[in-house]
Amino acid sequence: MRLHVQLVVSGLLQGGVYAVIALGLTLVFGVMRVINVAHGELVMLGAYTTFWVFALWQVNPLLTLLVSIPLLFFLGMVIERLLIARVVDQPEVTALLLTFGLSIFLVGTALNLWSADFRSVESPMLAGSVMPWLWLPGLGWLQVFIPKPRLISFLLSLLITGTVFAFLKYTRTGKAIRATAQSREVAMACGINVRRIYTLTFGLGAALAAAGGSLISLMLAIFPEMGAVLTLKSFCIIVLGGMGNYAGAFFGGLVLGLAETYGAFYTTPQLQEAFAYLLLILILLLKPSGLLGVVRQ
Amino acid sequence: MKTRHVLWVLVLLVAVALSGPTQAAEPIKIGAAISLTGKYGRTGEYQLEGYQLWVKQVNERGGLLGRPVELIVLDDKSDPATSVKLYEKLITVDQVDLVLAPYSSAVTYAVAPVTEKYGYPMLAAGASSTKIWEQGYRYIFMMVSPAEVYLEGAVDIAARNGLKTVAMLAENSLFPKASAAGTKKLLQARGMELVFYEEYPKTVTDFSAVMLKLQQLRPEVVLANTYFPDAVIITRQMKEYNVSPKLYAATVGPALPDFYESLGKTAEYVYGPSQWDIKLKTPGNAEFVKAYTELHGRPPDYHSASGYASCVMLEMAVKQVGSLDRDKIRDALARLDTTTVFGDYAVDEQGKQLKHKMVLLQWQDGQLEIVWPDELATAPPRFPTPPWEQRG
Numbered sequence: 001m002r003l004h005v006q007l008v009v010s011g012l013l014q015g016g017v018y019a020v021i022a023l024g025l026t027l028v029f030g031v032m033r034v035i036n037v038a039h040g041e042l043v044m045l046g047a048y049t050t051f052w053v054f055a056l057w058q059v060n061p062l063l064t065l066l067v068s069i070p071l072l073f074f075l076g077m078v079i080e081r082l083l084i085a086r087v088v089d090q091p092e093v094t095a096l097l098l099t100f101g102l103s104i105f106l107v108g109t110a111l112n113l114w115s116a117d118f119r120s121v122e123s124p125m126l127a128g129s130v131m132p133w134l135w136l137p138g139l140g141w142l143q144v145f146i147p148k149p150r151l152i153s154f155l156l157s158l159l160i161t162g163t164v165f166a167f168l169k170y171t172r173t174g175k176a177i178r179a180t181a182q183s184r185e186v187a188m189a190c191g192i193n194v195r196r197i198y199t200l201t202f203g204l205g206a207a208l209a210a211a212g213g214s215l216i217s218l219m220l221a222i223f224p225e226m227g228a229v230l231t232l233k234s235f236c237i238i239v240l241g242g243m244g245n246y247a248g249a250f251f252g253g254l255v256l257g258l259a260e261t262y263g264a265f266y267t268t269p270q271l272q273e274a275f276a277y278l279l280l281i282l283i284l285l286l287k288p289s290g291l292l293g294v295v296r297q
Numbered sequence: 298m299k300t301r302h303v304l305w306v307l308v309l310l311v312a313v314a315l316s317g318p319t320q321a322a323e324p325i326k327i328g329a330a331i332s333l334t335g336k337y338g339r340t341g342e343y344q345l346e347g348y349q350l351w352v353k354q355v356n357e358r359g360g361l362l363g364r365p366v367e368l369i370v371l372d373d374k375s376d377p378a379t380s381v382k383l384y385e386k387l388i389t390v391d392q393v394d395l396v397l398a399p400y401s402s403a404v405t406y407a408v409a410p411v412t413e414k415y416g417y418p419m420l421a422a423g424a425s426s427t428k429i430w431e432q433g434y435r436y437i438f439m440m441v442s443p444a445e446v447y448l449e450g451a452v453d454i455a456a457r458n459g460l461k462t463v464a465m466l467a468e469n470s471l472f473p474k475a476s477a478a479g480t481k482k483l484l485q486a487r488g489m490e491l492v493f494y495e496e497y498p499k500t501v502t503d504f505s506a507v508m509l510k511l512q513q514l515r516p517e518v519v520l521a522n523t524y525f526p527d528a529v530i531i532t533r534q535m536k537e538y539n540v541s542p543k544l545y546a547a548t549v550g551p552a553l554p555d556f557y558e559s560l561g562k563t564a565e566y567v568y569g570p571s572q573w574d575i576k577l578k579t580p581g582n583a584e585f586v587k588a589y590t591e592l593h594g595r596p597p598d599y600h601s602a603s604g605y606a607s608c609v610m611l612e613m614a615v616k617q618v619g620s621l622d623r624d625k626i627r628d629a630l631a632r633l634d635t636t637t638v639f640g641d642y643a644v645d646e647q648g649k650q651l652k653h654k655m656v657l658l659q660w661q662d663g664q665l666e667i668v669w670p671d672e673l674a675t676a677p678p679r680f681p682t683p684p685w686e687q688r689g
Contacts, residue, residue: 115333118502127563145539148537229500261505270495272501272506
C-alpha cells in the first residue's frame, strides 16, 4: 500500500507541471481558437531562461521565475502582434502552419545559440529529498518520499495555476478574457477590445509556458528539442480535460502525471511517452468532449 | 621572334619545375566528424582534443611524410545519420587523405560502411561495441576494450565482497546494450542475481519510475550502462530517491572529471571503468598529460588518450608504408602490435582488439583513484558505499 501512496504522490507531482503548461495552451485555444504548435518551444525558452540566469549570475533558481515569466509574457505579446494576429480569424490550418514554422525557427535558433547539449540546474538547494509522514484514513501513518525539486515545482505549479484561475475569475480583464472565449461578437458588443484581449491572452499563454519550463529545469535536464514532446503531451491533456476548459487542463495534467508514473512503474520507461497517447485514444473513444468538457451543439 | 618566345616558355617551365619542391608542401588533409554538441558532446570533445594535440605535435616535428597536417573537423551533433553525411562529404567533397574516427559506438557503426566503401582505414578511437567488427569490415580497427567487459571490475569487487542482488539499467543504443549483455554473463559466472533490468530511450531525462522500483527492490548493486548525461541524472536521482546500493557503477560518466564538477559530493563512492588513466605508467604517458594540459587547459580523460593514440598509430602506419596508399596503411594497421600512451594494441583478423586492458576508478575525496585491478591500483576501493543519510 505504501507503494501506491508513493506512486500517487509521484504522479501528482509530475502532473502539476504538465498542468501549468497545458493551461497556457488551452487558454490560447479557448480564446483565440489558435492551436499553438510552438507552445513547447516557449516552454523550452522558459527553461533556458532559468538555466542561464542561474548559470551566469548564480541567482536562486526559484527567483528566476520572476525573470522568465515577464520575459516570455512580453515575447508572447510581440509574437501575437507580429504573427498570430494575422491568422486569428483564418482557417485553423493557417494558424497551425504558422506556429509549426515558429516552432522550427525557435528550435533552430536555440540549437545554434546554445548547442544541442543537455544542461541542468545544479543548485545545492535543490539536492536531496524530504520524507514526510502522511496520515491516510484506513492506512494510518505512512512515510513517503519526495525529491525536493519536485516538491518545490509542484507547490509553485499550484500557486501559479491558482493565481491564473483567480485572475480569470475575479478581475475585470480576466472576465473579459472569458467573455471573449465564450463569444467574440458579444464581447465586442459589450465594448471589450478583443484585439487587446488576444494579445494579452497569448502573452499569458507564453508566460504559463515559461513558468512550466522554469519548473521543469529545476527537476530535469533541458535541451533545445525538449519542446516537441511537451506540446504533444499538452494537446493530450487539453483533449483529456476538454478543449478550452481551464479546470479540465489542470485535472488532465494530474491524470497524465499519474498515468505516466503508474505506466512506467508497471511496464518500462521505454513506454512512458506512450501513455499520453493511450489516454488520448481512450478519451476520444469513451468521452470525446473530454473529462470536464461539454458537448457543443 | 618565335624562337625567343619558345625559349622564354622553356625558362619559365624550368623555373616552375625547380621552385616546386622548395615551396611549402601541400598539406595532408585529415578529416573527422565528431560529436561536439548533443548527448555525446562532452566525451566527443575530449577525443577531438586528443586529435588536436597530435596535429600540433606532428606539425612541430616537421609534419607527416614531410608535409604539414591539416585537420578538418565537423560536428555531427551526436546524430549517426548526420555523421554518415559528414563522412561522405569529407571523403568526396573535401577529398581528405585520411580520416579519424567519430565518437560513440552508435555513430561509428553508422559511419563504418561509408569509410569501408571508399577504402579509408579508420582506428575507432571511440567505439567499443564488438558488433561493429562482426560485419566483415576490413578497414576499421578496434582500439579500446570491448563494451562487454566495461563493468568487469565492478562485478569483481561486488562478488569478492559477497554481494548478491544486482539491478541494471541500460540506454537502448548499441554500446550500452552491448555492455549490459556482457555484464549479464559476468554476473552469471559469479553466481550473482539480476533482480532488475530495464532499458530506456536516449531522450529520457527522468528516471523517477526506475528509482521508485529500486526503492522497493533494494538491490545491493546498481550497474548503469550509460553515457555522460544519463549517468549524471541517474546519480542525482538516486540521491533524491534515497536509493542506496553498496556499490554503484556506471559505464561512461564517472571516469570524467566533469562528473564531479556536475555532482559535487554526490559523486563520491561512484565507480566507473576507464580505458586509460592519468596515473598509468604507459610509455610517454606523463609527457602526454603535461602537453595536453598545456594545450587545452584541462587534464585529458580516456577519450583524449584514445583519440591521441589513434593518431599516433596512424602516423606509425603511414611512416611504415612511406606514402598515403590507403590499402597499404590498412594492412599496416592490421599487423601493428605496439604500446602507446593508451596501452597495448593488437587486433585479430576481424579488427577486434586483443591486448588493451581496462581499469576501474572510484571517486574518493574529489579524486579519481584506480581501485581495480589490484596490480594497478592507486588506492583500495572504499567499500561499501554508505547510505545517503549517513553522508554529508
